[in-house]
Amino acid sequence: MLFVLAALFALPAYALEVQQTIWGFDGRVVPDRFNPLSVLVSNPGNSTFDGAVSLESADGPAGGRGASYVQPVYLAPRTSRWVQFFVRPSNPAGRYQLRWGRSVKEFYDLDEPPKIGAPACVWLRDLESPFTAGASMKSFPDQLFPTSAVEAESLDAVVLDHLPNWETARREAFLEWVKLGGTVHLLPNVKGELPVFGENLKELDTDKMRVHVGAGLVVHHTVTSQEMSLDYLAQHGYPERTIQNTKAPLVYDFESVFFRDLSSMTRPKVNWTLINLLMIAYVAVIGPVHNYYRRRLDYRVSIFAFVGCVAVFGLALGITGRRGYGESQTVHSLAIAHSIGGGKVDLTQWISAFAITGDRYTLTHRAPANLYAPDRFAEAGSGLIFNGKDGYLLMDIPLYSARAFVHRAIMTGDDTAVTVEKWEENRGLRNLRLRTGAGFPKNARTILAVFGNDVYVLAQNGGVLELSDRRPEPITRYLAQDKLNYGNYYNAPTKTHVQTADLLSPLTPLLVARALEVPDIFPTTISPARRAEMQLLVAAPAPAALQLQGKGFAHEDGWVLYVQDVFKP
Incomplete structure (x- = not known):
């Protein structure tokens, strides 16, 4: 693949023109989440362009800017098309440039860093329709809606007054995005009719004015397109989300804690x-x-x-x-998996891959679409990231070294779905009985129920989960600073019989804080929080289905926190 890419860039130079760029869904990006960069490129020449366009960091010296995001592009003469990259910026976001050849003229500099913002609420518009309404709020072309729900994690809500002409992949991605917490505001079209999705989106078709679909919402409105605006939504209980800064956060950079602890687990096995x-x-x-x-x-x-x-x-x-005697290539990972249903999970992984042989490795996961981003605080290393359908990562890993990166995908893991058999409240949970299914994690170490601002510990007895103690622990106490682990790097046991789960399980509170977006823990928080009535949290060793795939990486030790939304019957 590397030689193919080199051949693409070595082809005779062709002129491309960048006609338009759209950061995120509303011109802004959400830090620590994957955001689309949609680029409209055209080929004004008389020759076909068959190559690759890469998105690179424009900060720092050439050669030390880290991995590049790459997308293959085919353009016939005098045609244009949209190309999408999915990047994971920090706060503040850096500058980027597009490049499609080796010439100094074959690049496009995105002059200003993208603006930082909260998950967007936009109007999905059919730009080819003559009935498209005016810009009463920021819009996004419906044909650019992602083909995987993880590619839309920086999107909070959409307004629709028509049925988008989507292929199956986008329709499935849209439904999964809703189930994960997205909100759909439906408006009548020029004929006064609400959109009817049909086919594999029938769950979104309802006669009710407001209905839950998973953790998301479908809301009917009777106003005209001219009356719809962010102010209207805020007045009717759907305020625009914002980023809140924390004056004294308990954890300044959770990813550095994750990657530090993961890398510390790769110790020489000396006899x-x-x-x-x-x-x-x-x-x-x-x-x-x-x-x-x-x-x-x-x-x-x-x-x-x-x-x-x-x-x-x-x-x-x-x-x-010597190093390597008794050692093998291995992977350590931490993950948060939000359940979608049927064993499918919205997965975020923090991965450290250790190699005993220096090489350029092709790394991927068994998912329809993969998104990758390198550890932005590590030493810059060369690599190529192919995000999207069948996405993978080409990464240079030196001898006896580890490389850390983030992975996002919709995958199949354990099934944490439960049936509510008893739910009694009296100033909190008084009694709770949940029945698990056959796919529930077999080796769960920690099982919690978060209800309101309290954390309840659950006991598992066969296929039943019940409160082990009716006295809850306030979430602020459960996530107190002394419970947010910082220490594997400094005090990890050196005995070889210690299990990986014993080293990774102390990071569960930090995973909980990240998964629930608890205020005052991290430097920034997205407000208001989107939470189900109750959330079941299950911490367990990661199953083999979530493992990294790559030459020589046959073994992975991972720890995953499942997040299951539970609603009162």
Whole structure:
């Protein structure tokens, strides 16, 4: 693949023109989430362009800017098309540039860094329709809606007054986005009729004015398109989300904590018992044993034997103690998995891949679409990121080194769906009984129920979950600073029998804080929070279905926090 990409860039130079760029869904990006960059490119020449367009960081010196996002592009003469990249900026976001060749003229500089904002509420418009209404609020072309729900994680709500002409992948992505918490505001069209989705979107068709679909909402409005605006939505209980800054956050950078702890788990496996035995034998051989025999042997034989013993023991100690002796390529991961239903999860993974052989590795996951982003705080390394359908990562990993990155996808994991058999309230949860299914995690270490601002510990008895203690712990106490783990890097056990889960499970509170977007924990929080009536949290070892795929990476130790929305029957 690397040679193919090099060949693409080595083709004769063709002129491309960038006609339009759209950051995110409303011209802004949400930090620490994947955001689309939609680019309308045209080929004004008379020759076909068959190559690749890459999105690179424009900050820092050339060659030290880290991995590039790459998209293959085919353009016939005098045609144009939209190209989408999915990037995960920090706060503040840096500058980027587009490049499609080696010439100094074959690039486009995105002059200003993208603006930071909260998840967007936009009007999905059919730009080809002559009945498209005016811009009473920010709009986004419906034909650019992503083909995977994870690509729309920076989108909060949409307004629709027509039925988009989507292929199956976009329709499925739209439904999954709603189930994960998206809101759809439906307006009557010029004929006074509400959109009817039909087919595989029948769950969105309802006679009710407001209905829950998973963790999301479908809301009917009777106003005209001219009356619809963000102010109207706010007045009717659907305010625009904002980013709130925390004056004294408990955790300034949760990702550095995750990646630090993951990398600290890759320790040299040195057989100290064998090394100590060899040292004892070495001292004995060159000491008393050699002294005993040197008086009985010719001095030349004695010297030769002494030098031979030093060489043999030096070689044995070098082989036994070197890096890679008893080590293998391995992967460690932390993950948050929001349940969609049927075992499908919206997955965010933080991954550290350790290699004992320096090479350029092709890394991917078994998902229809994958999104990747490198650890932005690590030393810059070269790599190519192909996000989207069948996405993968080409990454250089030096000898005995680890590379960290973030992964997002819709995948199939354990099924944490439950049936509510009993739900009683009295100033909180008084009684709760949940029945699990066959796909529930078998080795769950921690099971919690978050109701209101309280955390309840649940006990598992066969296929039943019940309150182990009716006295809840306030979420602020559960996520107190002393419970947010910082320490595997400094005090991880060195004994080889310690299980990976014992090292990763203390990070569960930090995963909970991230998954629930709890205020005052991190430097920024998106407000208002979107939460179900109750959320079931299950921390367990990651199943094999979520593992990284790559040459030599046959083993992965992972820890996952499942988030299951539960509604009172």
